[in-house]
Amino acid sequence: MITIAGDSIISSLGFTAGENYRAVASGQSGIRPCSAFKGLPEPLVASTIDRERLADSFATLCPRSDGYTMLEQAAILSVAGAAAQAQVDLSGPDVLFILSSTKGNVHLLDENEKGFSPEHLYLWHTARLIAEYFGNPNEPLAVSNACISGACAQIAALRELASGAYSHAVVVGVEMLSKFIILGFQSLKALSPEPCRPFDAARAGLNLGEAAAAIIYSRVAAEAASGVALLRGAIRNDANHISGPSRTGEGSYLALNALLREAAPDDVAFVNAHGTATAYSDSMEAIAITRAGLGAAAVNSLKGYFGHTLGAAGVLESVISARALASETALATHGFKDGEKEHPLNVTDKNIHTQKARCVKMLSGFGGCNAALLFKNIKKE
Amino acid sequence: MPLLVRKYCHIANREVRVNGEAFPVAESDGDGKFLTSLYRSLKIDYPKFFKMDSLSKLGFLASELILRDENPRFAPREDLAVICFNRSASLATDALHQAAIQREDSCYASPSVFVYTLPSIVTGEIAIRNKFFGETSFYVCEERSAQQIFRTVRHAFHDKATRAVLAAWVECGGETLEALMALVDTECQAGIPLEEFLRGANIA
Amino acid sequence: MEELILELKQEIIAVLNLEEVAPTDIADDAPLFGEGLGLDSIDALELIVLMEKNYGIKLKDPAQGREIFKSIRVMAEYIYANRTK
Numbered sequence: 001m002i003t004i005a006g007d008s009i010i011s012s013l014g015f016t017a018g019e020n021y022r023a024v025a026s027g028q029s030g031i032r033p034c035s036a037f038k039g040l041p042e043p044l045v046a047s048t049i050d051r052e053r054l055a056d057s058f059a060t061l062c063p064r065s066d067g068y069t070m071l072e073q074a075a076i077l078s079v080a081g082a083a084a085q086a087q088v089d090l091s092g093p094d095v096l097f098i099l100s101s102t103k104g105n106v107h108l109l110d111e112n113e114k115g116f117s118p119e120h121l122y123l124w125h126t127a128r129l130i131a132e133y134f135g136n137p138n139e140p141l142a143v144s145n146a147c148i149s150g151a152c153a154q155i156a157a158l159r160e161l162a163s164g165a166y167s168h169a170v171v172v173g174v175e176m177l178s179k180f181i182i183l184g185f186q187s188l189k190a191l192s193p194e195p196c197r198p199f200d201a202a203r204a205g206l207n208l209g210e211a212a213a214a215i216i217y218s219r220v221a222a223e224a225a226s227g228v229a230l231l232r233g234a235i236r237n238d239a240n241h242i243s244g245p246s247r248t249g250e251g252s253y254l255a256l257n258a259l260l261r262e263a264a265p266d267d268v269a270f271v272n273a274h275g276t277a278t279a280y281s282d283s284m285e286a287i288a289i290t291r292a293g294l295g296a297a298a299v300n301s302l303k304g305y306f307g308h309t310l311g312a313a314g315v316l317e318s319v320i321s322a323r324a325l326a327s328e329t330a331l332a333t334h335g336f337k338d339g340e341k342e343h344p345l346n347v348t349d350k351n352i353h354t355q356k357a358r359c360v361k362m363l364s365g366f367g368g369c370n371a372a373l374l375f376k377n378i379k380k381e
Numbered sequence: 382m383p384l385l386v387r388k389y390c391h392i393a394n395r396e397v398r399v400n401g402e403a404f405p406v407a408e409s410d411g412d413g414k415f416l417t418s419l420y421r422s423l424k425i426d427y428p429k430f431f432k433m434d435s436l437s438k439l440g441f442l443a444s445e446l447i448l449r450d451e452n453p454r455f456a457p458r459e460d461l462a463v464i465c466f467n468r469s470a471s472l473a474t475d476a477l478h479q480a481a482i483q484r485e486d487s488c489y490a491s492p493s494v495f496v497y498t499l500p501s502i503v504t505g506e507i508a509i510r511n512k513f514f515g516e517t518s519f520y521v522c523e524e525r526s527a528q529q530i531f532r533t534v535r536h537a538f539h540d541k542a543t544r545a546v547l548a549a550w551v552e553c554g555g556e557t558l559e560a561l562m563a564l565v566d567t568e569c570q571a572g573i574p575l576e577e578f579l580r581g582a583n584i585a
Numbered sequence: 586m587e588e589l590i591l592e593l594k595q596e597i598i599a600v601l602n603l604e605e606v607a608p609t610d611i612a613d614d615a616p617l618f619g620e621g622l623g624l625d626s627i628d629a630l631e632l633i634v635l636m637e638k639n640y641g642i643k644l645k646d647p648a649q650g651r652e653i654f655k656s657i658r659v660m661a662e663y664i665y666a667n668r669t670k
């Protein structure tokens with residue numbers, strides 16, 4: 001069995017997984033009006049990492065900190081947090097690093113950015129810097145699969161560990177905002193001028209977010225301190241459109257179906273949806289969830305706390321969902337008040353106690369890709 | 382389970398080979414538009430091609446070269462995964478988006494360019510064209526590592542639904558334009574072992 | 586108006602990469618979306634950028650596009666009435 005041996009989150013809501021989980025469980029959101037990016041044509045509401053706290057925390061961890069970008073610092077810091085918790089030596093040959101990010105250090109393309117070599121633009125370079133920081137000898141993997149990257153990285157970890165080649169996999173998802181990303185999303189008219197409202201009938205788009213999140217997966221049973229295992233994962237494509245969500249939720253439905261072959265829908269404590277709060281994407285997920293027989297399950301989205309953290313989202317939201325599962329809680333969907341009539345779902349508007357053993361994490365992204373992960377509270381059986 | 386390459390193609394240095402045999406490309410659009418010339422040489426009608434960025438065009442054309450003779454063609458299938466790898470992700474298109482937003486006094490991001498600043502869009506384009514509902518993934522690595530590609534493709538079969546993988550190295554950045562794509566099929570009887578293929582022994 | 590219609594057709598063909606379409610293939614009153622040119626949601630967003638970049642028209646609500654992009658003629662009339670450059 002592949003279990004979570006350590007986890008960590010660096011976000012607007014805190015610098016450890018525990019700090020982040022407590023903030024979410026008490027209903028705090030990290031989404032605020034943001035003026036850090038100059039020269040935007042429209043105002044931005046987003047969830048951003050406190051740069052000063054990040055620099056200070058990293059300087060404490062690593063006094064020689066000037067060779068790393070903010071994104072690399074956040075990623076390293078999150079892995080260090082997870083490692084301290086798991087008490088695993090990451091320099092061993094049986095440990096594999098897997099990086100998940102959609103855009104990495106893309107901000108370095110800006111003419112005004114100076115001080116880092118062009119190599120930092122490459123995701124394999126970022127992955128290697130992180131692995132090398134921890135003295136790991138293996139060539140790391142770098143996944144860039146749009147907004148499902150964080151789930152793909154965990155699926156890659158599951159497969160690597162199941163094949164027996166490694167005993168531990170360090171999955172780290174990271175995304176920092178830049179004008180590159182913000183102006184792109186503004187051109188897609190996808191951003192909400194207010195804090196987002198996932199699955200609400202009055203939802204008006206997504207908020208972007210920054211985060212680094214890490215999970216150390218282990219196949220050593222004694223290290224299953226979290227009490228949560230990753231049972232399986234699946235990736236499926238809509239084969240429909242590169243940016244428009246499928247009207248039938250095809251890929252998402254097929255991914256859910258692949259998971260549920262060995263888990264009864266009745267045993268699902270909650271479905272943590274992608275829930276970006278864009279009109280079509282949320283409807284698409286509602287259709288897929290209903291088609292997969294999960295229409296009665298509690299459904300939540302974490303985007304109202306963290307915004308959409310892109311390549312980090314799959315890892316960050318898995319950390320929070322796994323902690324919620326272990327705490328027997330289906331978390332509230334921040335920003336949700338009234339569901340839509342056309343695609344009804346059992347969306348959580350408050351934290352709910354649950355005794356069920358499993359939870360599902362869903363993600364969808366451009367290119368028509370969709371992913372689903374199935375976690376289990378191993379203390380339940 | 383042996384992983385055999387049933388069919389492959391290689392696009393590099395303005396030359397195209399399918400299963401080692403040269404595929405003639407008539408220069409129809411003049412210099413610099415090699416991908417358009419290849420599209421016209423394939424005699425297909427798919428106007429969406431012209432909306433793609435170079436990375437997607439390259440991957441799309443490689444998939445067409447491999448799949449054009451498949452029978453049945455365009456039958457929806459969930460048992461085929463599309464997994465691509467490259468070195469520079471979508472860097473060439475990233476540079477186009479950056480150029481559009483660099484000047485604050487004339488900043489017009491193009492939504493259709495921005496969408497292609499995700500390298501994995503190429504896997505979606507192939508899935509859309511062929512109605513492939515299976516897994517689509519994209520990995521970034523420094524060089525075409527036979528070991529990493531082999532391991533990732535082999536692991537893709539951990540998904541019980543997956544019976545074939547369209548695996549490719551698709552690099553499009555600066556001077557480089559290269560696609561090496563292979564159809565790995567667990568149900569084929571004869572083919573080149575994937576490991577051997579990736580080590581380059583049989584790549585023309 | 587006829588000049589603007591032709592100019593608009595050329596701009597749309599260029600910006601939406603309609604490689605195999607000529608200005609004469611686009612009827613002035615035919616619907617731009619749905620059948621015909623095969624335009625999609627990204628194309629609609631691209632037309633919003635075109636209106637802002639070339640004619641200084643900023644749509645407050647992208648949903649307005651649905652009315653404005655009904656046909657080339659409707660679009661040209663809207664631009665004629667609202668352009669700032």
